[in-house]
Amino acid sequence: MRQFVVIGHDAPTTPDFSLDDLAGAAGRLDVLCRCVTSAFFLSHAIREAVRVQLVLADEYTVTFDGSELRRLNPDERSTAALVRNALEEREEAIGHVPVETSPGVSLTRRGFEATLDDVAGDGSVVQLHEDGEPVVDVEPPTDPVFVLSDHRDFEAGETDRIAAHADERLSLGPEPLHADHAITVAHNYLDTEGFERY
Amino acid sequence: MRQFVVIGHDAPTTPDFSLDDLAGAAGRLDVLCRCVTSAFFLSHAIREAVRVQLVLADEYTVTFDGSELRRLNPDERSTAALVRNALEEREEAIGHVPVETSPGVSLTRRGFEATLDDVAGDGSVVQLHEDGEPVVDVEPPTDPVFVLSDHRDFEAGETDRIAAHADERLSLGPEPLHADHAITVAHNYLDTEGFERY
Numbered sequence: 001m002r003q004f005v006v007i008g009h010d011a012p013t014t015p016d017f018s019l020d021d022l023a024g025a026a027g028r029l030d031v032l033c034r035c036v037t038s039a040f041f042l043s044h045a046i047r048e049a050v051r052v053q054l055v056l057a058d059e060y061t062v063t064f065d066g067s068e069l070r071r072l073n074p075d076e077r078s079t080a081a082l083v084r085n086a087l088e089e090r091e092e093a094i095g096h097v098p099v100e101t102s103p104g105v106s107l108t109r110r111g112f113e114a115t116l117d118d119v120a121g122d123g124s125v126v127q128l129h130e131d132g133e134p135v136v137d138v139e140p141p142t143d144p145v146f147v148l149s150d151h152r153d154f155e156a157g158e159t160d161r162i163a164a165h166a167d168e169r170l171s172l173g174p175e176p177l178h179a180d181h182a183i184t185v186a187h188n189y190l191d192t193e194g195f196e197r198y
Numbered sequence: 199m200r201q202f203v204v205i206g207h208d209a210p211t212t213p214d215f216s217l218d219d220l221a222g223a224a225g226r227l228d229v230l231c232r233c234v235t236s237a238f239f240l241s242h243a244i245r246e247a248v249r250v251q252l253v254l255a256d257e258y259t260v261t262f263d264g265s266e267l268r269r270l271n272p273d274e275r276s277t278a279a280l281v282r283n284a285l286e287e288r289e290e291a292i293g294h295v296p297v298e299t300s301p302g303v304s305l306t307r308r309g310f311e312a313t314l315d316d317v318a319g320d321g322s323v324v325q326l327h328e329d330g331e332p333v334v335d336v337e338p339p340t341d342p343v344f345v346l347s348d349h350r351d352f353e354a355g356e357t358d359r360i361a362a363h364a365d366e367r368l369s370l371g372p373e374p375l376h377a378d379h380a381i382t383v384a385h386n387y388l389d390t391e392g393f394e395r396y
Contacts, residue, residue, distance in 0.1 A: 020218065023273035030273035034232070038382075043374035074376065075221035075228035076274045134396030171396045173389045176241035177382075178272065184236075184375075184382040191371045195393045198332030198369045 002190060003051045003119055003145040004183055006035045007112055009152045011056040015087040019077050026080065027057070031150045033079035034180035036064055038187070041074050047187075053119065054083065058111035060093070062086045069104030113161055119145050125165040128182055132169035135186075140194045141168065146186055148179040200388060201249045201317055201343040202381055204233045205310055207350045209254040213285040217275050224278065225255070229348045231277035232378035236385070238264055239272050245385075251317065252281065256309035258291070260284045267302030311359055317343050323363040326380055330367035333384075338392045339366065344384055346377040 010027035022030040032054045039052045050066040062083055064072070072079065086101040093099045096114065098106040108115075116125070123143025147162050154162070163169075172185045192198060208225035220228040230252045237250045248264040260281055262270070270277065284299040291297045294312065296304040306313075314323070321341025345360050352360070361367075370383045390396060 020275070023271055023276065030275075034235075034272075037232075037376075038379060041376055041379070043376060045374075073221055074232075077218070077228075078221065136390075136393050136396065173386050174395060175385075175389045176243075177386075178235075178239055178241060181236060181239075181382045181385075184379045185386045187373075187379075188371050188375075188383045188386070191373045192334075195334050197372060198334065 001049050001051060001122065001143050002047075002187070003053070003122060003143075004035065004039050005053045005055065005116060005119060005145065005147045006032055006179055007055045007147075007149045007154070007158060008032045008057065009150055009155075011054070011150070012087065013057050013059045014090070015084045017084065019080050019084070022076055022080050028151050029080050029083065030076050031179060032083070033076040034178075035148065035183055036072070036079050037074045037076075038180040038183040040064070040066055040069065040072060046072065053115050055112045055115055056087075059109070060087070060090060061108045061110055061115045063098065063106045063108065065104045065106075067104070071102060072104070112158060116147065116161055116165060120165040124167040125162065127162050127166040127169045128172060128186075129169045130171055130176060132171040135170045135172055135189050136195060138168065138170065140190050144186075144190070146183070148182060150179060199247050199249060199320065199341050200245075200385070201251070201320060201341075202233065202237050203251045203253065203313060203317060203343065203345045204230055204377055205253045205345075205347045205352070205356060206230045206255065207348055207353075209252070209348070210285065211255050211257045212288070213282045215282065217278050217282070220274055220278050226349050227278050227281065228274050229377060230281070231274040232376075233346065233381055234262055234270070234277050235272045235274075236378040236381040238262070238267065238270060244270065251313050253310045253313055254285075257307070258285070258288060259306045259308055259313045261296065261304045261306065263302045263304075265302070269300060270302070310356060314345065314359055314363060318363040322365040323360065325360050325364040325367045326370060326384075327367045328369055328374060330369040333368045333370055333387050334393060336366065336368065338388050342384075342388070344381070346380060348377060
């Protein structure tokens, strides 16, 4: 299983946003939507052994589970609609119990720390960092959990939390990438078993 | 210079489409918009030595030139608006003379064959193919011209045309990727000089 946790610092926590302005008033939800697309889509197929956690303003987490996903389309707007639907049921999310809001999509009332602490038990937490070890120099991890940030840098507390869990600090290349592009490169690294299997 | 030619088989050729339905009535313009984003965006920077040609239904080509680009944002909707603006000036595009429709964006009245014939002179045409040689086994090309297709496969005539120009047929990995994801992987391959420089 490959997991991706994406922090949406400015993401909405209520469904009162317009699908027409994802990059503006909706707090750069466009970035998070592209992360979902990068994580799941192959040509004409969904990657089933993938889970994505979108952390919305440290308050809610929307989970997409590849093995259960239905009605996911690759465009930003339709993915944002799934997030909005999830937020419409936020009152049902009590404690840390997730609410399934559409097939394969669920909402949990918890922020970054609780989400990371939870998924950290599932595999190796990987911190992507420009000064990290080149991915090509390490054995591709089994069950990796990649932690990424939206258009903003990680905050100090987030970095500390990731470092506390992280088994490895890896670099995907010399250029700083958008989170969704980093997901695509990480998949390619794992698909090719470290750029060896084509 | 890295170039990407993307064929939009069902893309609109008039500006009469809604930005609210890019994945539907606008002929999967969402795919082409994500290709533009993947081609140009780094975190907090634009790749200047990149050019993208979106071929719209074999009738018009919209060119994005990284060295001149202004007003490009990473979300699909705003990129689609640039394409729509370009199509609004389609009557001005006479012969094969491009019309600049916003800074770094121009429209030319020509289809795939004429566009490919033109850019083929700029560098090495690379055909991406699942049965191609693994990218990791070849020297990264200088001035590559990657040719990609939207959600549909290449048509027979297109494949023949590409093969006639292609210097290399390369595989990016064992999984079939969306065009925008292929662009991201191609950039990573080139940024790392064949997965060697991190």
